Amino acid sequence: MVIKEIQVKNILTKSNLPIAGYSINPYIGCSHACKYCYAAFMKRFTKHDEPWGSFVDVKYWEPIKNPQKYAGKTMIIGSVTDGYLPQEAIYKRTRAFLQEMQGSNINLIITTKSDLVVRDLDLIKTYPNPLIAWSIDSLDENFKKEMDHAPSIQRRIEALKTCHKAGIRTSCFISPIFPGITDVEGIIDKIAPYCQYIWLENLNLRGGFKKDILDYIKNNYPKLEELYQEIYNKNNLTYWEKLSQEIEEYTKQKGYSYVIDKEPFLDKIYALPIIINYFYHTQIKQSAKKV
Numbered sequence: 001m002v003i004k005e006i007q008v009k010n011i012l013t014k015s016n017l018p019i020a021g022y023s024i025n026p027y028i029g030c031s032h033a034c035k036y037c038y039a040a041f042m043k044r045f046t047k048h049d050e051p052w053g054s055f056v057d058v059k060y061w062e063p064i065k066n067p068q069k070y071a072g073k074t075m076i077i078g079s080v081t082d083g084y085l086p087q088e089a090i091y092k093r094t095r096a097f098l099q100e101m102q103g104s105n106i107n108l109i110i111t112t113k114s115d116l117v118v119r120d121l122d123l124i125k126t127y128p129n130p131l132i133a134w135s136i137d138s139l140d141e142n143f144k145k146e147m148d149h150a151p152s153i154q155r156r157i158e159a160l161k162t163c164h165k166a167g168i169r170t171s172c173f174i175s176p177i178f179p180g181i182t183d184v185e186g187i188i189d190k191i192a193p194y195c196q197y198i199w200l201e202n203l204n205l206r207g208g209f210k211k212d213i214l215d216y217i218k219n220n221y222p223k224l225e226e227l228y229q230e231i232y233n234k235n236n237l238t239y240w241e242k243l244s245q246e247i248e249e250y251t252k253q254k255g256y257s258y259v260i261d262k263e264p265f266l267d268k269i270y271a272l273p274i275i276i277n278y279f280y281h282t283q284i285k286q287s288a289k290k291v
């Protein structure tokens with residue numbers, strides 16, 4: 001792993017994400033090195049020749065002027081990296097950001113694949129109604145090890161439970177859902193008692209990693225090869241439509257709320273947890289056409 005410490009002007013980046021006004025990425029690059037990384041395109045904005053996943057730049061930024069002026073704005077930590085990479089245990093740059101913005105009354109969202117976030121609960125608790133979200137793509141630790149270098153699924157679920165018990169809003173992205181591999185209902189069963197929101201996102205092979213994933217499936221799950229060809233080379237959505245119906249029926253049986261492709265938080269009172277299906281998210285539909 002190539003690690004460099006760098007100086008940047010600003011740690012706040014205006015965000016196009018529907019849920020956040022600003023994104024905070026205390027690192028450039030991501031040592032979790034997910035095979036399907038949606039953020040790998042960021043490499044072209046770096047000076048690195050190394051493959052994505054094998055370098056991390058540690059950011060030091062100029063002090064944030066008047067943090068209070070961001071009161072009420074939503075800031076998300078970890079849009080194109082993870083604020084809780086193993087390097088965070090040493091450099092503590094995410095912790096430095098949380099200290100700097102303490103008392104600013106921003107809406108804090110943290111997305112991660114790590115349990116290191118538990119270290120910062122003392123600070124996170126001081127923010128108004130913070131939300132921490134973990135990504136889980138499988139309950140099979142061997143499959144997980146093939147897909148990423150992040151902490152185990154078990155450790156993520158334990159962290160989720162710890163934060164939930166500490167009174168923090170917690171959520172889970174069941175993402176990406178690998179057709180024929182991800183046991184969505186099994187994951188929901190494990191995490192639902194500890195989550196307020198559960199997002200479902202299908203595997204979207206729009207990056208340079210499409211060939212790697214299809215080769216991986218061919219070599220390791222040959223029985224699924226035809227299904228992946230149908231979905232990712234013929235744009236056949238039948239699998240997702242069927243899975244969507246199955247999950248909807250399952251969540252109704254459980255008494256959970258289920259919504260498709262919208263932000264459910266503002267207009268209605270839902271039974272918790274809320275399962276949010278992004279299979280038909282506009283962006284996913286558009287990019288699926290281009291695959």
Ligand code: SF4
Nearest residue numbers: 030032033034037081
């Ligand atoms: S954790 Fe996110 S940013 Fe990091 S490699 Fe995985 S998908 Fe990419």
